[in-house]
Amino acid sequence: MTRDSNQLYSLSRRRMLAGLGAVGLASAGAGLGTSAYFSDEESFENNTLTAGELDLSVQANVYEYQGAANGGGQSFGGVQNGQAPTVAQQLADVKPGDYSWGAFCFSIVDNPGYIWAGGELAENDENGQTEPEMAVDSTTGAGNGELADAAEVTLFYADPSFDPGAQSRPSESSFSDVLFEGTLRETLAYLGTGVPLDADPSAVGRQAFTGTPEESFGEDVCLAFAWEVPTSVGNEIQGDSVEFDITFLAQQERHNDGSQVPFADAVVTSDPTGGVRETGSWLTAYINAGPTTAITVHLDGEVYGNGATEWPSNPNSYTMEVNIDVDNDGVDEAANDDDFRVNYGSAAAGSRSAAIANSSSGASGPGGAIRRNVGGTASGDAANRVDIAAEDVPGFTAYESPDQLTYVFILDWSQIAADGDAPTAQLGSAPDAIQVNEVFGGDGGEGVAAVPNSSNDGRGGIDNVTDPSGTLTL
Structure with missing residues (x-):
């Protein structure tokens, strides 16, 4: 019928x-x-x-x-x-x-x-x-x-x-x-x-x-x-x-x-080391760890400069990134403990531009990218690292709010593990636990790393890397 x-x-x-x-x-x-x-x-x-x-x-x-x-x-x-x-x-x-x-x-x-x-x-x-x-x-x-x-x-x-x-x-x-x-x-x-x-x-x-x-x-x-x-x-x-x-x-x-x-499993922040508002943290990330993991990153525009219009200082080359360690090969293993790097960036940002070059769906413009890190023998080894556009990975979403002060990364681990395309296929199975090693933001040029920054009232240095989350069970 x-x-x-x-x-x-x-x-x-x-x-x-x-x-x-x-x-x-x-x-x-x-x-x-x-x-x-x-x-x-x-x-x-x-x-x-x-x-x-x-x-x-x-x-x-x-x-x-x-x-x-x-x-x-x-x-x-x-x-x-x-x-x-x-x-x-x-x-x-x-x-x-x-x-x-x-x-x-x-x-x-x-x-x-x-x-x-x-x-x-x-x-x-x-x-x-x-x-x-x-x-x-x-x-x-x-x-x-x-x-x-x-x-x-x-x-x-x-x-x-x-x-x-x-x-x-x-x-x-x-x-x-x-x-x-x-x-x-x-x-x-x-x-x-x-x-x-x-x-x-x-x-x-x-x-x-x-x-x-x-x-x-x-x-x-x-x-x-x-x-x-x-x-x-x-x-x-x-x-x-x-x-x-x-x-x-x-x-x-x-x-x-x-x-x-009240709903997050973990909250990680950068240190309040600078900015117009000296006591504030520029980055705050809320983590809800589960079979579908969500990481929401909020930026304090008053720490960076004067509100929502200061970030990114270089709109053509910026990225917001989350580095994740999965327990499939152990948490805090000696090498390549950034098992996944997920980010949102401009079209010219290194990871996004590489992801666009590798895209099978015709991804273009600003958006998300995911990198699976495998191989190598020492921390930082670049073996087998390939950036893939979010548009090409089922179960992965990277989102930027219209005012560019909120970024959301969503990972459905079962869908990512089931994806038949390299490099995410190398995950094998969904993890049982993860650790967010850090959340990082950078915009190049006279951006967040510059001290001082002429566009941001001569502010001091801003910490643009959060602390780790510790091990979180999914």
């Missing part, structure tokens, strides 16, 4: 959860007294200290379009807090051309706070195969579905007045202040490190979300999203399903600087 590609696409559940952050309530009595050698005594009695509250609520407004299946589009929404039920999106019969977009807006009662977004891909199932799917898809079984890789997602900031139901089909002009663009799998890996949200992206430095006396969702920006299954997708996703969770966590602003990352 043959079925048309517009039939039997299903997505079992999309769960959008709002985490609840709370400081709690406490009270205490204290007495303060004074005494002297004489008999007179004064006291301050019945003193009470009561802790404030931090109560996070998340309002979700979502529009989804499935053509005739839902009457040409429908909206839903709700508020998730300590009393309300979970807001969830559950769609069946998803087809190429279907899309959805919406926004999460935030309310913090009492104390201002920092908010992080987290995410996790719970299931990505094949659910068996129809005859037309078998013809184009050789994978079977749970965890081998293609829907998570077929759905394309954009995360961006939106004004609190943003109304998904009143908008037409999402377009690039709708996406200002973009945080991330990628497949659903890649987006959830990016969220897996814990993404720090900014209440006012136009301001310098990360801004905490406003604390209000009562629940209110109109004070700060919202985290918006758009997803779509492109019409170019075919029978390979028939019957596939995905499940995922989105979580938000708030932490009080007072006595915190927002640098804590």
